Amino acid sequence: MRAAVLSRHDLDGLTVAETAVPTPGTGEVLVRVDTVGVNQLDLNVIAGTGPGAQAQLPRILGIDPAGEIVAVGAGVDPERVGQAVVVKPNIACGVCAHCQAGDEADCPRQTVVGVHRDGGAAEFVVTPARNAMDRRGLDAAQATAVVHSASIVINAVRTVALTAGERVLITGAGGTLGRAAVAIALARGADVVAASRRALTALGEEQIIQAPDAAALGSAVSGGEGFDVVLDVSGHAPTLRAGISALRWGGRAVFCAASVDSDLRIDARDFYLRRKRLAGVASARYDDVAEALALAAAGALPSLVGSRYAFDDVATAYRDFPRKGEGKVIVDVR
Ligand SMILES: [Zn+2]
Incomplete structure (x- = not known):
């Protein structure tokens, strides 16, 4: 598959490279990606600064992909194959006191897709099944635009x-x-x-x-x-x-x-x-994401989609991002 791989901490270290399609493990799903957003966090990963300093290179970027589940790992309902989903970037640990109380936004051990594990600026991405959330009829670009920003x-x-x-x-x-x-x-x-x-x-x-x-x-x-x-x-x-x-x-x-x-x-x-x-506040609970997607699906949010880039131009999308005005910058992977 083709993927936006960062191999060193600057934009010239980002290339669209051919890599192996990942295999979903226990409790995970494989998503075929349609869109992914450009976020400040990506720029932190590229620069190796702030919360992006935790990424080990090489790393496939992309925190908020949307697409379709095409395979599931052990323990995941096979009925989910074919489901249109968007990926919640922050993965809660699931066992700490905050997670036990349903307050995954404050989980101190949360990790992030595209930072601590390979992300969705790629034709396929593997995520925990719980993080691949139903798009509720939103198209991929809308879902990518909503999943991180509006949920926060x-x-x-x-x-x-x-x-x-x-x-x-x-x-x-x-x-x-x-x-x-x-x-x-x-x-x-x-x-x-x-x-x-x-x-x-x-x-x-x-x-x-x-x-x-x-x-x-x-x-x-x-x-x-x-x-x-x-x-x-x-x-x-x-x-x-x-x-x-x-x-x-x-x-x-x-x-x-x-x-x-x-x-x-x-x-x-x-x-x-x-x-x-x-x-x-820097992340969201799973039910916050579900609520944000439901509000968008009901037409209660303004359109958040801004400029769009072809996947071949993904490096340009990151390069242009600090100067972009209105709307979420979307990369059309497929
Ligand atoms: Zn936790």
Whole structure:
């Protein structure tokens, strides 16, 4: 089969090479891949930095492939052959206290497809059967676009226990993840304020704040009644700081991106005296993924699919990724 193999830590070390089709072991399935996404995590693997430093080379990239099950290993229902699936990237250990409680997002021993084992930027990929999740009628590109991004937002909303009627500020609302976040918060019945550097068109009943930088955002959201929840997907620490400042008593902040900068400064006294809380979210539970796919299948999410690349151009897709604007970058493997 053809696969995007990284053999050293830079983009020139990535080649589309001929490799053996893997065999599913006990509890695993073989998926014939139609699409795979391009993610920041891939760039970390290519650079050998951050969470990508754990990848042993050579490694086949690709964390979120979608396709069809074509073979199953021992212990897996053979009826699943032919099922249209998308792969949840994070594999929970299944035995720790978090996993036993169903909270696989916080499993400290979770591993990731395309990082700790070969991924789906290839004609075939083997994954645990549980991670190959039913696409619920979504086409492969849509499922790839939803499985990681929207599921993390669902987990973020769960983490802060957002309830209907609560006032939520979503920062970074103009990006792919941000649009999903607005749609998900609206679907939960929240009173949504969407903030972005650029002009936005409304997805529903949300209020929109266009603020060119964190200072302008801070001015726009200070005073007033404050927010029960701030959900940041911008990955921009000054923006998150402005959101935290605008929380009301007992407010909860959650962020699910940290790609822009990591140096978050908060007013510790305000944080402490006003009983604020802050959480980081970087993966999802299995039921979060099922919910994200169901919401997309029901038409409750905006289209998250952005630009598309042929498999022969996979290296270009990774190279272009930092400059891509709207939507999830998709590689059409088949
Ligand atoms: Zn676990």
